[in-house]
Amino acid sequence: MSFRKVIAAIVSGVFFTGTLPFLTLPANAQKATAEDCTQSVQATWLEHYTAEASTEGECGLGELILTVRNQAGEIEFADSFGPNDLFGFYDIVTFQAMKLALTDWVGSYADQSSSGKLPPWPQGADGPDAGEFPFFVEEGVTRDLYEDVRAEDRAMVCFIQGGESLLCLVKHPRTGDLEAIGVQTFPG
Structure with missing residues (x-):
């Protein structure tokens, strides 16, 4: 294949798909990076408080939110964190891995x-x-x-x-x- 044909193939690939053919991810890698991790888990702290850990959006990108409520439902503590700022949340790319990390955060950890x-x-x-x-x-x-x-x-x-x-x-x-x-x- 001549140089011109290679360039033409690349240009037409970009025109029709919007991506460079040699820079696309395999289908399973695209799915892993785009998996939705929106969820929340709860645990009881000190017998009287409900600790809720939640996240919204794409795995590894969404903020992690911790909300602690008293028995009346009033917020006692709340804060948000980036997934790369918290021990146990680095490189999470699946819903199930996020669920486990959130559960550990407010549970066993x-x-x-x-x-x-x-x-x-x-x-x-x-x-x-x-x-x-x-x-x-x-x-x-x-x-x-x-x-x-x-x-x-x-x-x-x-x-x-x-x-x-x-x-x-x-x-x-x-x-x-x-x-x-x-x-x-x-x-x-």
Whole structure:
């Protein structure tokens, strides 16, 4: 085939299909990259809260949304994340893989315990002493408040909120509100 015929074939392919013939993906690869992952899953946190993890749109591209509601249905916490920003959501291209990741995020990966497990914040230190993987307190949380929360041993849930960190929410003993206490890092 002459050079002119090759160019003519490429041009006609672009004209009729809108794509370059040698740059198209196989049918199964096109399906995998375009699979719709719209779904939501729920889990119960600390016996009284419903954590809902959801996403809309194409697998690997849609925002991940976490909404935590109290028993009255009021939102206690809500945030959204990019799929490449959260541990466990990298390179997901199928509906079933997304369902598993969402379920793990609000289920088995969510650590439900109590604030008594938080690392101590020694007098005179800049923050809690958590060893190799530091705990960073939420802005506005003083040492006195932090140590009071630890001593009260409040119900607490920590969930993945980044590539290498968990955000910890503690239950207020009188109001039942969930309040951010800080972020625990982990190896990613």
